[in-house]
Amino acid sequence: MRTVIYVRDSQEKSNILLIGPPNIGKSVIFNNLTGLDISIANYVGTTVEYTVGEIDIDGTKANLIDVPGTYTLEASNEAEQVAIDMLQGNANEKNNSHCSDINDVNDVDVSKKPAAVICVLDAYNLESSLYLLQQVLQYNLPTAAVINRMDLIEERGEKIDIEYLSKVLGITIVPTVAVEKKGFEKVNEVISSFMTVGSTTETKSFNHYQSENLWKKAEEITEKVKTKPETTIESTRQKWGELLVRPWPGLPISILIILLAFGAIVGIGMGIRQYILLPFFLNLIIPSLVGLVEPFLPDGLIYGVLIGEYGLLIKGLEWPFTLVLPYVISFYSVLSVMEDSGYLPRLGGLLDGILNKFGLPGSSVVPLLLGYGCGIPAIMATRSLNSYKERLTVSTLVSLAIPCVAQSGAFVALLAERSISVLIAVFLFSLIVLFLAGITLDKTLPGARPYTIMEIPELLPPRKNVVLKKVWLRMKNYIFDGALPMIGIIGIAALLYESGVMEIVGQVLSPLVVNWLNLPAEASTPLVLGVFRRELTVIPLIEMDLTTLQLFTGAIVGLFYVPCVAIIAALAREFDFKAAAFILILTTVTAFGIGGLIARIGALFL
Numbered sequence: 205m206r207t208v209i210y211v212r213d214s215q216e217k218s219n220i221l222l223i224g225p226p227n228i229g230k231s232v233i234f235n236n237l238t239g240l241d242i243s244i245a246n247y248v249g250t251t252v253e254y255t256v257g258e259i260d261i262d263g264t265k266a267n268l269i270d271v272p273g274t275y276t277l278e279a280s281n282e283a284e285q286v287a288i289d290m291l292q293g294n295a296n297e298k299n300n301s302h303c304s305d306i307n308d309v310n311d312v313d314v315s316k317k318p319a320a321v322i323c324v325l326d327a328y329n330l331e332s333s334l335y336l337l338q339q340v341l342q343y344n345l346p347t348a349a350v351i352n353r354m355d356l357i358e359e360r361g362e363k364i365d366i367e368y369l370s371k372v373l374g375i376t377i378v379p380t381v382a383v384e385k386k387g388f389e390k391v392n393e394v395i396s397s398f399m400t401v402g403s404t405t406e407t408k409s410f411n412h413y414q415s416e417n418l419w420k421k422a423e424e425i426t427e428k429v430k431t432k433p434e435t436t437i438e439s440t441r442q443k444w445g446e447l448l449v450r451p452w453p454g455l456p457i458s459i460l461i462i463l464l465a466f467g468a469i470v471g472i473g474m475g476i477r478q479y480i481l482l483p484f485f486l487n488l489i490i491p492s493l494v495g496l497v498e499p500f501l502p503d504g505l506i507y508g509v510l511i512g513e514y515g516l517l518i519k520g521l522e523w524p525f526t527l528v529l530p531y532v533i534s535f536y537s538v539l540s541v542m543e544d545s546g547y548l549p550r551l552g553g554l555l556d557g558i559l560n561k562f563g564l565p566g567s568s569v570v571p572l573l574l575g576y577g578c579g580i581p582a583i584m585a586t587r588s589l590n591s592y593k594e595r596l597t598v599s600t601l602v603s604l605a606i607p608c609v610a611q612s613g614a615f616v617a618l619l620a621e622r623s624i625s626v627l628i629a630v631f632l633f634s635l636i637v638l639f640l641a642g643i644t645l646d647k648t649l650p651g652a653r654p655y656t657i658m659e660i661p662e663l664l665p666p667r668k669n670v671v672l673k674k675v676w677l678r679m680k681n682y683i684f685d686g687a688l689p690m691i692g693i694i695g696i697a698a699l700l701y702e703s704g705v706m707e708i709v710g711q712v713l714s715p716l717v718v719n720w721l722n723l724p725a726e727a728s729t730p731l732v733l734g735v736f737r738r739e740l741t742v743i744p745l746i747e748m749d750l751t752t753l754q755l756f757t758g759a760i761v762g763l764f765y766v767p768c769v770a771i772i773a774a775l776a777r778e779f780d781f782k783a784a785a786f787i788l789i790l791t792t793v794t795a796f797g798i799g800g801l802i803a804r805i806g807a808l809f810l
């Protein structure tokens with residue numbers, strides 16, 4: 205035994221790392237300890253950047269850092285590299301780019317050596333957790349372990365001798381069931397002991413073994429501490445978990461699930477819009493607001509900006525809250541159920557063969573599907589892919605051909621009542637271009653694609669409280685990060701419209717909009733607004749008197765048109781300006797190229 209003396213810096217809060225393999229509940233533990241609400245999901249690579257939260261135990265404070273999951277300390281992707289940088293105390297803030305809404309990370313010095321490590325072990329896959337723990341112990345930092353998901357082994361009748369494990373490893377080990385908040389009093393006690401000034405922590409000194417030795421040791425320890433019942437009965441859940449990754453019956457079931465999910469998103473979204481939000485805003489909120497301000501408004505610019513064609517109090521409320529919000533709720537309800545159940549990686553496994561033909565690994569299913577929500581988390585999620593080439597390919601596809609939830613809502617609002625077949629054609633077109641672009645990027649982008657192994661987690665029943673919380677948080681995020689900026693842009697649009705600037709823009713863009721796309725000059729408005737918000741490439745078309753062919757042309761241009769500024773910024777940050785510029789040019793050329801062709805070819809037939 206070696207004693208590490210841990211002295212807390214009296215000036216600054218110390219950093220305590222939460223480290224462990226992916227998908228074992230680290231972020232649930234982090235949320236339980238800090239009271240924050242960061243993303244959790246049942247697939248590998250939910251946390252791809254570190255998150256800092258404050259823990260306060262009896263008035264003593266420290267920074268708890270949720271580190272992206274990693275199997276070993278030999279990184280194979282960017283998310284895993286963060287774990288190593290954190291342990292070595294040389295992390296930089298690039299690894300944390302969008303957590304500022306959770307915590308003011310500028311206050312936290314992540315480049316200093318951590319004061320202590322809480323290593324999270326997985327009771328279910330103990331052996332691989334022990335390999336990582338041994339590597340962590342080599343850093344000689346004060347370390348304790350939490351052994352989570354104890355419920356999953358208890359369900360199988362297995363037991364782990366925690367006391368013996370703790371003795372062998374020479375550290376404190378606390379069993380927990382994070383989703384049920386079980387075991388956290390003891391976790392708090394351990395953290396508190398780390399936070400006490402001048403406390404001493406016993407850690408067993410580990411030699412620098414070769415990795416084969418660490419695996420052997422992990423296996424030996426697991427065998428000694430884990431006892432299994434003589435006969436283990438496979439539960440129905442486990443059976444289904446395995447059936448769903450096999451082509452039969454997995455593939456037909458996956459088609460059924462995708463169709464059901466699509467139907468549920470559109471159906472629930474339309475229901476919420478038609479029966480709840482539309483009457484609420486159109487019959488109550490908007491008339492009350494207009495009635496309140498109208499008597500006081502002088503005719504002219506201000507009147508127009510507030511209650512005119514693009515009036516801030518009319519379209520500014522109608523579009524974000526009655527057109528987009530219903531689909532935000534329905535899409536994230538369905539996605540959250542899929543995320544929490546562990547079905548998404550199964551879908552990835554099933555589609556691996558097909559996706560490989562388009563230059564992508566099965567694991568890209570998660571970022572691609574997240575892209576149907578919003579492109580930014582999707583681009584961030586590519587950090588868990590294993591090569592730069594795959595990351596750039598998926599990010600390009602998300603920016604080019606995957607409509608975000610707000611834009612999809614706009615498509616439904618624009619097309620569902622006019623022609624369901626045109627609506628389906630828009631989504632089919634997006635899939636065709638997605639695959640063609642995938643093949644082209646695979647052939648043209650330099651770099652090799654490494655062989656990847658996909659980890660399939662257990663199939664678990666989605667928990668009602670987890671799903672509801674996720675939908676609530678995503679809805680809140682949409683209102684602050686989506687709806688409020690949208691209202692701002694509608695305000696600017698109203699100003700440009702009322703002041704006549706929009707008409708001049710219409711004249712300038714007329715060769716492109718009128719001559720090439722066969723759309724009316726006013727259809728230049730969505731092209732200007734769309735740079736700021738993706739759904740605004742589509743929504744203004746609703747207000748125009750267009751033929752079905754024009755609607756289709758407009759929708760297709762909007763679909764492939766430049767991603768919104770926030771995505772361009774994310775691309776520049778995650779890759780570089782060259783990559784962002786490449787995607788900007790690619791999307792513009794594709795949008796106008798395909799849009800013009802549709803207008804021309806369509807005119808021949810209609």
Ligand SMILES: Nc1nc2c(ncn2[C@@H]2O[C@H](COP(=O)(O)OP(=O)(O)OP(=O)(O)O)[C@@H](O)[C@H]2O)c(=O)[nH]1
Nearest residue numbers: 226227228229230231232244245249250251273382
């Ligand atoms: N049965 C069970 N499930 C758990 C427990 N703790 C977490 N989970 C579930 O495990 C899944 C993964 O949880 P996360 O907290 O996202 O895992 P993570 O370790 O942060 O994963 P990465 O961010 O990918 O490294 C989620 O679906 C949780 O609901 C537990 O104690 N028991």
Ligand SMILES: [Mg+2]
Nearest residue numbers: 230231250251
């Ligand atoms: Mg996590």
